[in-house]
Amino acid sequence: MLLDAIARHASQTPERPAYQNRTQTLTYGQLWRAARALAVRLRAGTGPVLVCGEKEAGMPVCFLGCLMAGRPWLPVDPQQPAERLLKIRRLSGAADVLCCGSHPAAAALGAVQAEPLFGAEKLLDPAQFAVNPARDAYWMFTSGSTGAPKGVRIPLSALENFVEWMLGLPAVAACGAGVNVNQARFSFDLSVADLWPTFAAGGTVRALEGAEQGDLPALYEALGRSGARRLVCTPSFARLCLCDAAFCKDLLPHLETVFFCGETLAPRTVRTLEKRFEGLRILNAYGPTEAACAVTAVEVQGREGTLPVGRVADAASRLLILDEQGRPRPEGLPGEIAIAGPSVGSGYIGGEAGGFGTLAGQKVYRTGDEGVIRDGLLWHLGRRDRQIKYKGYRIEPGEVEAAILAWDEVRAAAVLPLRSGGEVRGLAAAVEWEKNPPDPAECSARLRHTLPEYMLPRRWRAVERMPVNERGKCDFAALERMLEDE
Structure with missing residues (x-):
């Protein structure tokens, strides 16, 4: 046809x-x-x-x-x-x-x-x-x-x-x-x-x-x-x-x-x-x-x-x-x-x-x-998992997290959407560092070697310890609240 x-x-x-x-x-x-x-x-x-x-x-x-x-x-x-x-x-x-x-x-x-x-x-x-x-x-x-x-x-x-x-x-x-x-x-x-x-x-x-x-x-x-x-x-x-x-x-x-x-x-x-x-x-x-x-x-x-x-x-x-x-x-x-x-x-x-x-x-x-x-x-009511839609691109936070976790000085990392008016306006990365964190610009420069521009976090947040929920897993809701308070 x-x-x-x-x-x-x-x-x-x-x-x-x-x-x-x-x-x-x-x-x-x-x-x-x-x-x-x-x-x-x-x-x-x-x-x-x-x-x-x-x-x-x-x-x-x-x-x-x-x-x-x-x-x-x-x-x-x-x-x-x-x-x-x-x-x-x-x-x-x-x-x-x-x-x-x-x-x-x-x-x-x-x-x-x-x-x-x-x-x-x-x-x-x-x-x-x-x-x-x-x-x-x-x-x-x-x-x-x-x-x-x-x-x-x-x-x-x-x-x-x-x-x-x-x-x-x-x-x-x-x-x-x-x-x-x-x-x-x-x-x-x-x-x-x-x-x-x-x-x-x-x-x-x-x-x-x-x-x-x-x-x-x-x-x-x-x-x-x-x-x-x-x-x-x-x-x-x-x-x-x-x-x-x-x-x-x-x-x-x-x-x-x-x-x-x-x-x-x-x-x-x-x-x-x-x-x-x-x-x-x-x-x-x-x-x-x-x-x-x-x-x-x-x-x-x-x-x-x-x-x-x-x-x-x-x-x-x-x-x-x-x-x-x-x-x-x-x-x-x-x-x-x-x-x-x-x-x-x-x-x-x-x-x-x-x-x-x-x-x-x-x-x-x-x-x-x-x-x-x-x-x-x-009617679309949102995602059942953590997948993010940004600028039309489908982003799995796990792929960005895996790239950050490959760095020697990182103990834990979580990537979340930045929202405004109910829409995703970018990504944020919360990172538990082994030592003093690098400058955000350096972090982005590192990721550019492995990830496309639309998958780079716009905001970086250093956390002393990654919050966990009652199941011992990363508490993403707590991280989102931390980002909202900034």
Whole structure:
């Protein structure tokens, strides 16, 4: 389905822009031909293909080439520490590494430059495309609670199910063939909602580069020139955009829909958007990496109070609320959110069971999120474990703690969210030191060797002795109270 749709656009509208960044434009004809050329090379190998890059035009070519060749793509961010990238390569077993653009990480990974491969004369015959829906389309690594990154496997059937579901949402269907602004890095699964529904509908992805997102005037200029009809982003990104009154209908006169996912959406953000963009349709979506990006969404403009995260009746897969024994609970009673059906991934790399299982003959994933279904809507009530969502990224505090505990002078460490107005605004680290603690700037500098920037604590608190609860375990509630008192 997905390859057929892109092939049709490449044949019927080959000059239409498929992907743009600040300096590059890739048409559907160029995308299709370059991917077919790369796919010939990829068919000679097996297993996942590590794709290293940022927002270069070569990134979607690599992903599409992998899709044609039947090999899962595994996107990694070259700005992450080399040690972490090497760990991901080792855990995935990826024999082939492609790099788009020029990045120091390419040498450490032993990457092959991707762009020269796009011009090969031999093209993969469409009759040889890998169309088995059960095979993996992509792998995505997230933060892991055991101290190591955790890889998720998503089959082609789940990806295609997601694309079909998203394009079936009225607010998306109305502008599906227009320009979609991409905020998320390709190593973050929210980007799946940018590329593939847009390509399937024949629209244009305008990818925002890091330099544009880090400079407000440059960001507004990029948005103003984009002609965007749809924006897919995290609530944190929207808050950044809204910090200046210039982010309004005058800047983006064609914007029709905003699709939010990845973290809690504050009602205040919705109200501000409604004031700035008359008639804007605002979707609040929910879904874990383990279930192909998102599985449910609901329009929330005009709503007051706490916002729902989806409409159960038109979800991409069946939504359930389970009790402690894994039994479905009736509507109105809270429990653990579970997803059953075609959205669910193939499992974790390495075979860890985690929340994956079966229920009544269907694949099921127990999310670890508390939720309730009321009046046909899904409401997210928080995490059952310590997992944190920050700027759309999923962070396991255990991975940050493991990095800190590797230091010789640390006896104990705990990482917690910093909250303001009910939203996570960063991380805090409480550390029991063997001797005088280093300066916080030095602590952050050390972590940068192993962790990405979004996982670095913003606040450091030295504790004489880590508080424990009645079970002899770290008392995280007491630590949170200590942070609140500062």
